[in-house]
Amino acid sequence: MTMDHAAIRVSNLDDSLAFYRDVFGYEPVERFEESDAVSDTFVGVDDQAVIQLVEADGPVEPSDGGHLGLSVEDVDAAVAELPADRVTRGPETIEELDIRIAFVTDPDGHVLELLEPV
Structure with a gap:
């Protein structure tokens, strides 16, 4: 599924x-x-x-801890398009998972985890 x-x-x-x-x-x-x-x-x-x-x-109230994971080709390029106040974590590499990630928010505060394989 x-x-x-x-x-x-x-x-x-x-x-x-x-x-x-x-x-x-x-x-x-x-x-x-x-x-x-x-x-x-x-x-x-x-x-x-x-x-x-x-x-x-x-009003829209995103839940704590909930997020959408979105695959992107280049985490750094995606984050570079955003105002700094939309980036809540990263970009950073998690070597043991072979991914580069960043957490950002959309206009309503929904948390989006951006993932790039490395």
Whole structure:
């Protein structure tokens, strides 16, 4: 079994779409509206959805410890695109796992773990 996508609630769909496009190159794959109050957009690469952004009708509160792990080609390049206050840890190499990682936050404070094999 493989994961199809992860869904997160966002306070401003346009801001989140811009963030995921600018930092990760994710583009809208599918967008639908369940009602006048609920709008969802799946974003990903090459028509493969990775994250479902669900526009919230109230404040968004990311949970402690929860995060999305995203593979990137170059952790340092991805972090370089971000304001310093979005980077919460790294980039750093974890030699025993043969990965380079960084933890960053999106516009709503969701924690994203960026992973690059080394």
